[in-house]
Amino acid sequence: MAWSVSIGEGHPRKRAALAVVTLAAGVFGFAFLGMWGLLISLAAVFVSTAEYWLPIRFRLDEAGAESKIGLSTNLLRWGDLKRLIHTADGVRLSPLPSPSRLDEFRGVYLRFAGNREEVLAKIAELSERYGNSVDREADAG
Numbered sequence: 001m002a003w004s005v006s007i008g009e010g011h012p013r014k015r016a017a018l019a020v021v022t023l024a025a026g027v028f029g030f031a032f033l034g035m036w037g038l039l040i041s042l043a044a045v046f047v048s049t050a051e052y053w054l055p056i057r058f059r060l061d062e063a064g065a066e067s068k069i070g071l072s073t074n075l076l077r078w079g080d081l082k083r084l085i086h087t088a089d090g091v092r093l094s095p096l097p098s099p100s101r102l103d104e105f106r107g108v109y110l111r112f113a114g115n116r117e118e119v120l121a122k123i124a125e126l127s128e129r130y131g132n133s134v135d136r137e138a139d140a141g
Helices: 012-048 101-105 116-129
Strands: 002-005 056-061 064-069 072-076 083-086 090-094 108-111 135-140
Touching (some): 056 108, 056 116, 064 108, 072 108, 090 116
Parallel strands (some): 083 135
Antiparallel strands (some): 002 056, 064 072, 083 090, 090 108
């Protein structure tokens, strides 16, 4: 199962504000460090806000759950899945057995694109098929 979500398309004002901030960072970088400062500043802001500029691609298959933005890929194998953390927009697949401050930095966050039930059903099917009986209602965000 594969799908994609473009966050920026749904938030044109945020995308415009990010463009202004990105350009401002480039100007400051150029003012203090020249051309290298400009390039580094633009790249740093772009990479940190890539989810607003690029589509996020999701895949659920035998290998695990995958989220990809540009060149950045997060993969969680089914055997490592311990908890599901439900939110309004998606579900985080966590390798941590109990709630932790690290939840935001570990695992894979899958955003829904009007396919909540299909995604949750596929997670249940694949996690059980590959030997994981995670509690699917463990956490609510």
